[in-house]
Amino acid sequence: MVIDILRATSTIATALYNGAKAIIPVDSVEKCIQLGKKLECITAGERDGKVAEGLQYGNSSFEYPREFIEGKTLVLTTTNGTKLLHIALAKGSAEIITGSFLNLSAVSEHLISAKKNVILACAGWKDRVNMEDTLFAGALASAVKEHFQINCDSSAMASTIYEQAKGDLYGFMEANNASHYHRLTNFGLEKDIRHCLTANLANVLPYYQDERLIV
């Protein structure tokens, strides 16, 4: 499971929930532009909190309401998320899904029914662990723990942090001056952060197949 809460995997859940046909994740703006032309579909992606030059839309869930995205294919450039997808492919994962608070129940239920070994792959930020991905990993580990044997210090610690923070995830990020809270707040994206920390607003299971994410 690929996790990139702020904001790739949250946006993926939202767009699919709102009826997007498919989302094609790519790792560069250049590929995004090329593929967008070739397939005649929507291109999206940000660099430093702004829509990247040459692309049409950004990384906010609010840009993808049903009336806009339904039935369409979106090519999305996400640096860390795509890197994780490629690692998962290279390691021969039996299946790849993406998770976020917005589709927490859908992915938890899938993991419980699938009965497979699971790696929670947190994108983090510039090769470092970050708070929101860890909080989500903890929420997920807590949600499925009755059904799994978890022998993993990082899962146990993520659950501890989540249990401590779950009453007010946004307040926890704020109080601890989380790096992404700080960064995105500087871009005026408080509303996005609050949205991405809310459970089950877009409860679908994004599944990776033939180089695209579908429900």
Add this chain to the structure above:
Amino acid sequence: MVIDILRATSTIATALYNGAKAIIPVDSVEKCIQLGKKLECITAGERDGKVAEGLQYGNSSFEYPREFIEGKTLVLTTTNGTKLLHIALAKGSAEIITGSFLNLSAVSEHLISAKKNVILACAGWKDRVNMEDTLFAGALASAVKEHFQINCDSSAMASTIYEQAKGDLYGFMEANNASHYHRLTNFGLEKDIRHCLTANLANVLPYYQDERLIV
């Protein structure tokens, strides 16, 4: 600051507290044997919970009481700890110290008075994060936070875990089936774990200079 709670940096604090002249950390059993012969000093190190073949002593604090270690030099092989020392050297650290619960106050006070940028380098286990090193990093971050500007998600998360666990660190490790709790308990080392989770039993500042750790 190099951190390897179970048990390298705990043993280092204990041996120095009990009067060891110096501790020379090396990364292999072979180097440990060679240097032990050359310098005519004590050799120590474990592999898989037992004294490594060719060495004299193990990694337990209890093997280094004052009546044994006072005035002596110890060559200690620790895989992860030594690797971190070498990384710190390569990165040009202004100074290198080692930390453990056993010398928590001594290292905290040093950091506060030194007023330098600090990296808490947790050894972990087989390139993964582990619980006890994270707990100590959290204890330390909590202890010095009034004096530092900390913009780091992992420090904030480590502090959260420590604050949750501090009433009973051993119980927290046990309840969460921490990997090292599990591993060392299988070797009959509960007493060692409890010791290594106790604050300020060996309150010295181990300082790395000329390839050795001294007080």
